[in-house]
Amino acid sequence: MTDLAERWLDLREFVERTTGLTRRERPAPIVPPANVAGRALMTVIAIMTFLASLTVGAVTLVSDTAGQWQSDISREITVQVMPDDGVDMAAALQTVQTIANGTPGITGASVLDDAATGRLLQPWLGTGLDLDELPVPRLVIIAIDGDSPPDFAAFAAQLTAAVPSALLDDHRAWVSRLVTMARAMVIAGLAVLTLVLVATVLTVIFATRGAMAGNRQIIEVLHFVGARSGFIAGEFQGHFLRLGLFGALGGGLAALFLFALMGLWTRTNQATPEADQISALFGSFSIGWTGYVGVVVLIATIGGLTAFTSRITVMRQLAAIDMISPVEG
Known part of the structure; x- marks a missing residue:
């Protein structure tokens, strides 16, 4: 019997003695x-x-x-015109819109009309509101050019000089x-x-x-x-x-x-x-x-x-x- 055969028999006997398996039994997988x-x-x-x-x-x-x-907020800003004694709201809104349309970097300005303002206030004040009798701020929605925005500081100063009750909100805090x-x-x-x-x-x-x-x-x-x-x-x-x-x-x-x-x-x-x-x-x-x-x-x-x-x-x-x-x- 060769050395290789003897080693194989010794190895098989060692495996059977260690694992408890015979050569006719199927070995357990690793x-x-x-x-x-x-x-x-x-x-x-x-x-x-x-x-x-x-x-x-x-x-x-x-x-x-x-x-x-x-992106949506950065494309729009708003101007609030606060109600005050002696303020002609319609004229003030028209002035803000005119100044906005003439400012470089602004692509458009629209006044939020009474119907839209009433819909905003409807969840809190109900329907049938008369805005002339309520001290409600009025809004002007201003669209800006995202590639070339206006100088907000100069625009705010111009608005304040023309309409003292106007407040510019550029939404920086929200952003x-x-x-x-x-x-x-x-x-x-x-x-x-x-x-x-x-x-x-x-x-x-x-x-x-x-x-x-x-x-x-x-x-x-x-x-x-x-x-x-x-x-x-x-x-x-x-x-x-x-x-x-x-x-x-x-x-x-x-x-x-x-x-x-x-x-x-x-x-x-x-x-x-x-x-x-x-x-x-x-x-x-x-x-x-x-x-x-x-x-x-x-x-x-x-x-x-x-x-x-x-x-x-x-x-x-x-x-x-x-x-x-x-x-x-």
Whole structure:
């Protein structure tokens, strides 16, 4: 009998004695197939991806809506003519409109008529208002050229000189608050996304260690007889990559379906107060192509992160076995 045959018999006897398997029995796989633990991990990853996708979509939605609001506000300014004793409101409004139309950088000015002013006050004062008997400020809506805006300080001084009760509102305070709110929402969304990814990594680490503990004998035998750590880690990496991708795909598609459903609901129920409120805040509730791309990137990231985390965990566990085994021997 050759040395090679003797080594093979010794190796087979060692494997059978260590694992309790005979050569006629089917050997257990390195990584367990889809089981309860695998389905549970896939479900957890799907839930994490769903929450992360909602965060990405919400941040995209708020950012786009805030940009639209900022663009709309920056294209218009208003002039309030305050009622005062001895002020001819009609003449004052006409003067403001004339000055605005003659100022460079202003593309148009329109006086908010009595009917429009009454509709603005209707939720608080009801219908049938007589604005001549109420000390209500009147508004002049002024459209400005976004590429070449006017000198607001000079325009305000000219208005004050002609109509002392006129007040210019260029909406800078609103724009500043809007930008601050949008940035705070983006930071909060990134923080939530980071926490979700960290929780996913920890879940994969525990799942990988559990899978290794359930197949410890097989892994140790393969490792001691010469199987490279990269080969064993690759088996776990492929297994957890499939779990991660399937779970992330399910969670991401569920989030995209929810956004599409909300957009469809707002478009088909535009006459209701609820849909009008949502449309006023978020427009058509569409996350746009940037949101969809972000969710797709998130799905791929979670799948790759799951596989990478599993591989690193296996490599560290095998390195720990190498450090312990000489002491035990």
